[in-house]
Amino acid sequence: KQEVTQIPAALSVPEGENLVLNCSFTDSAIYNLQWFRQDPGKGLTSLLLIQSSQREQTSGRLNASLDKSSGRSTLYIAASQPGDSATYLCAYGGSQGNLIFGKGTKLSVKP
Amino acid sequence: NAGVTQTPKFRVLKTGQSMTLLCAQDMNHEYMYWYRQDPGMGLRLIHYSVGEGTTAKGEVPDGYNVSRLKKQNFLLGLESAAPSQTSVYFCASSFLQGGYNEQFFGPGTRLTVL
Numbered sequence: 001k002q003e004v005t006q007i008p009a010a011l012s013v014p015e016g017e018n019l020v021l022n023c024s025f026t027d028s029a030i031y032n033l034q035w036f037r038q039d040p041g042k043g044l045t046s047l048l049l050i051q052s053s054q055r056e057q058t059s060g061r062l063n064a065s066l067d068k069s070s071g072r073s074t075l076y077i078a079a080s081q082p083g084d085s086a087t088y089l090c091a092y093g094g095s096q097g098n099l100i101f102g103k104g105t106k107l108s109v110k111p
Numbered sequence: 112n113a114g115v116t117q118t119p120k121f122r123v124l125k126t127g128q129s130m131t132l133l134c135a136q137d138m139n140h141e142y143m144y145w146y147r148q149d150p151g152m153g154l155r156l157i158h159y160s161v162g163e164g165t166t167a168k169g170e171v172p173d174g175y176n177v178s179r180l181k182k183q184n185f186l187l188g189l190e191s192a193a194p195s196q197t198s199v200y201f202c203a204s205s206f207l208q209g210g211y212n213e214q215f216f217g218p219g220t221r222l223t224v225l
Contacts, residue, residue: 004153032212043201044216051211089154097142097161097207098169099214101154 002027004102006090012108013080021075021105023090031093033066033073038087038104047088048075080109112137115217117202123223124192132187132220134202142205143185144169144214145177147198154201160185161207192224 007022023033032051036044048057048064050073056065063076077084087106091099115136124130134143145157146169156169160179174196176188185204189196199221205214 034213036216043218044203046213046215049211049213091154093212093214097205097212097214098144098156098159099154099203101146103151103153 002094002100004090004092004100006088006102006105008105009103010106010108012110014110015080015082017080017109018076018078019080019107021077021088021090021107023073023075023102025071025073025090025092025100027092027094027100028068028071030068031097033064033090033092034099035062035064035073035075036089036091038089040087044089077107080107082109082111085109114138115202115204115215117200117217117220119220120218121221123225124189125225126193128192129188129190130192130222131189132200132202132222134185134187134204134217135183136185136202136204136215137183138204138206138215139182140204140206140215141182142207142212143179144203144205145175145185145187146201146203147171148201148219149198157187157200192222194224196222197224198222 035047050066061078087104091101144159146154158177163182202217203214
């Protein structure tokens with residue numbers, strides 16, 4: 001069964017800390033891996049996409065890595081800010097383009 | 112560009128009623144998807160389409176039908192709503208090329224079935 005696990009389910013950190021969100025998946029034949037942010041009551045905002053041939057992608061304070069052999073991805077957030085508070089979702093893409101989602105990590109950054 | 116839009120944003124139905132959710136995208140994407148998001152379950156794929164006139168079942172298709180008569184629109188229908196279909200529904204679109212498939216999501220439709 002295709003599964004995505006995100007650890008931890010919730011995380012609370014003080015402002016300014018660097019943090020890592022973890023994602024593991026069971027399918028090694030992935031096409032890509034995408035990280036999203038979801039604010040309460042809102043839709044999903046794409047943060048980073050890593051193609052299967054890539055190892056990492058960076059956007060501003062965000063860095064995502066992909067290790068297909070171990071079935072893991074990490075999202076690194078540098079110098080966290082209260083505005084980073086949201087739920088972060090990891091999803092990998094299959095051959096038909098559909099995404100398999102994890103349940104998310106709820107991040108709270110305290111001022 | 113509006114990206115992906117969904118109508119309506121909210122809806123309350125009684126058991127047995129029918130309704131159609133509309134998704135529209137202006138990015139000329141070939142692929143479109145319908146997901147539902149439930150607490151503790153994450154997002155799950157209902158149906159998807161790889162092009163105009165085509166549809167396919169996802170992980171949880173029962174109780175739903177879809178149509179893709181125009182490339183920019185993807186409709187999700189509930190013929191006889193049940194309380195188990197209370198959820199937030201998200202539409203997404205993408206183009207798939209050489210392993211690149213970034214999906215863009217709409218704002219969601221919050222549906223309550225009484």
